[in-house]
Amino acid sequence: MPTSLADRRPDVPASRLVADMVPPPRFRDVSFDGYRADPAVPSQVAAVAAARSFAAGIDDGVGVRRRGWFRRGAAVPEPGSGLYLDGGFGVGKTHLLASLWHAARVPAERKLFCTFVELTNLAGALGFGATVEALSAHRLVCVDEFELDDPGDTVLVSTLLGRLSERGVRLAASSNTLPGQLGAGRFAAADFLREIQRLADRFTVVRVDGEDYRHRGLPSAPSPVPDALVVSSAVGDDVTLDDFDALAAHLATVHPSRYGPLLDGVRRVHLREVHTVDDQPAALRLVVLADRLYDRDVPVVAGGVPLDRLFTPELLAGGYRKKYVRAVSRLTALSRDGVASLGSR
Structure with a gap:
C-alpha cells in the first residue's frame, strides 16, 4: 500500500528551522x-x-x-x-x-x-x-x-x-x-x-x-490521468496516494512552514478526484504545497480536472491572483513530469 500525505504530521524542532534554510533541492546546484x-x-x-x-x-x-x-x-x-x-x-x-x-x-x-x-x-x-x-x-x-x-x-x-x-x-x-x-x-x-x-x-x-520558461512552446496542461491509473501506478514506499479532498482538509491542520517536511522522502505524489477550489484559505494552502513540491522537484500524477482549472475564475481575479497563477504554472510542469514518469516505469 502506498503511503498518504494526509497520514503525515511532521514534527519539526526549532533547531531544524534554521538548519533547513538553504536552497531547496531543485536549486541546490544552480x-x-x-x-x-x-x-x-x-x-x-x-x-x-x-x-x-x-x-x-x-x-x-x-x-x-x-x-x-x-x-x-x-x-x-x-x-x-x-x-x-x-x-x-x-x-x-x-x-x-x-x-x-x-x-x-x-x-x-x-x-x-x-x-x-x-x-x-x-x-x-x-x-x-x-x-x-x-x-x-x-x-x-x-x-x-x-x-x-x-x-x-x-x-x-x-x-x-x-x-x-x-x-x-x-x-x-x-x-x-x-x-x-x-x-x-x-x-x-x-x-x-x-x-x-x-x-x-x-x-x-x-x-x-x-x-514563463516552464511553458515556452508547450501546451497549457496535460490531460488528467484516469483515477484508476492514478491508484494503480502509486507503487513504492516513496510514492504517496491521496484523495484530493482528504489532503486539502489535512493541510488545514498543518502549519504551512511544515509542508516541506511533509514531503520528506517522497519521490512522487498521486492525487485522485482533483476538483476546482473556490475556498480562498484552502486555495492558499494549496499554493504553498505547490511551491514546496516544485522546490523539491516532486512529480505529480493527478486525476480529476486539469490542473490549470484548479482555482475558480473569481479567485484568479482577486488579490492573490499572482500566487494562484504561479501555483498553476508549477503544478502544470510537475504534472508533465508525473505523466512522463509513468511511461518510464
Missing part, C-alpha cells in the same frame, strides 16, 4: 552561468549582472560600513544595499536568488535561504528577539516568494529586517510584487502605508521581465 537569459529580454541579462555584482560585494569580513538604507532605481546595487528581484512567475527569479546565495563568498553556515512563510514562522517559533539573534549571526539572508498577506506580517517583517540591517546583515529577496505594492488587494494596506514604505525603502528593485 549558478548564474546556468541561467538561460532570453536575449530578447534585456532586463534578464541586466538582472544577472545586478545579482552577480551584489553577490561579489558580500564577504565574511567582520567590519561593516554603515550608510543609509537602500537606494531605489540603481541598475547595479551599491555595497550596503538590499536587492529585490521583481517580476512575473516563471522568469527565473528563484534561480537567480539561489545563484546569488551560492556565489556569495561566505561559508554556508553564515548565509540563509528561506521562503517568506518560513521566515515569519521562525519568528513565531523562536520569538522575535531570538530570531534577530539567530539571523544576525549571518552575513546574508535571502528571502524567496516575498509577500505580505496580513498587517501583522507587515510590521513584523519591517521591524525584523530593520534590526538585521543595523547588525550588518545583507538582504536579498524575490517576489511577484513591487515592494511598495505589497499587501495590495489583501488587507487595508493604506493603514500600514508607513510600514510598507519603510520596507520598500530597504531594497534596490531589479526588474526581471519575460515569459
Whole structure:
C-alpha cells in the first residue's frame, strides 16, 4: 500500500528551522552561468549582472560600513544595499536568488535561504528577539516568494529586517510584487502605508521581465490521468496516494512552514478526484504545497480536472491572483513530469 500525505504530521524542532534554510533541492546546484537569459529580454541579462555584482560585494569580513538604507532605481546595487528581484512567475527569479546565495563568498553556515512563510514562522517559533539573534549571526539572508498577506506580517517583517540591517546583515529577496505594492488587494494596506514604505525603502528593485520558461512552446496542461491509473501506478514506499479532498482538509491542520517536511522522502505524489477550489484559505494552502513540491522537484500524477482549472475564475481575479497563477504554472510542469514518469516505469 502506498503511503498518504494526509497520514503525515511532521514534527519539526526549532533547531531544524534554521538548519533547513538553504536552497531547496531543485536549486541546490544552480549558478548564474546556468541561467538561460532570453536575449530578447534585456532586463534578464541586466538582472544577472545586478545579482552577480551584489553577490561579489558580500564577504565574511567582520567590519561593516554603515550608510543609509537602500537606494531605489540603481541598475547595479551599491555595497550596503538590499536587492529585490521583481517580476512575473516563471522568469527565473528563484534561480537567480539561489545563484546569488551560492556565489556569495561566505561559508554556508553564515548565509540563509528561506521562503517568506518560513521566515515569519521562525519568528513565531523562536520569538522575535531570538530570531534577530539567530539571523544576525549571518552575513546574508535571502528571502524567496516575498509577500505580505496580513498587517501583522507587515510590521513584523519591517521591524525584523530593520534590526538585521543595523547588525550588518545583507538582504536579498524575490517576489511577484513591487515592494511598495505589497499587501495590495489583501488587507487595508493604506493603514500600514508607513510600514510598507519603510520596507520598500530597504531594497534596490531589479526588474526581471519575460515569459514563463516552464511553458515556452508547450501546451497549457496535460490531460488528467484516469483515477484508476492514478491508484494503480502509486507503487513504492516513496510514492504517496491521496484523495484530493482528504489532503486539502489535512493541510488545514498543518502549519504551512511544515509542508516541506511533509514531503520528506517522497519521490512522487498521486492525487485522485482533483476538483476546482473556490475556498480562498484552502486555495492558499494549496499554493504553498505547490511551491514546496516544485522546490523539491516532486512529480505529480493527478486525476480529476486539469490542473490549470484548479482555482475558480473569481479567485484568479482577486488579490492573490499572482500566487494562484504561479501555483498553476508549477503544478502544470510537475504534472508533465508525473505523466512522463509513468511511461518510464
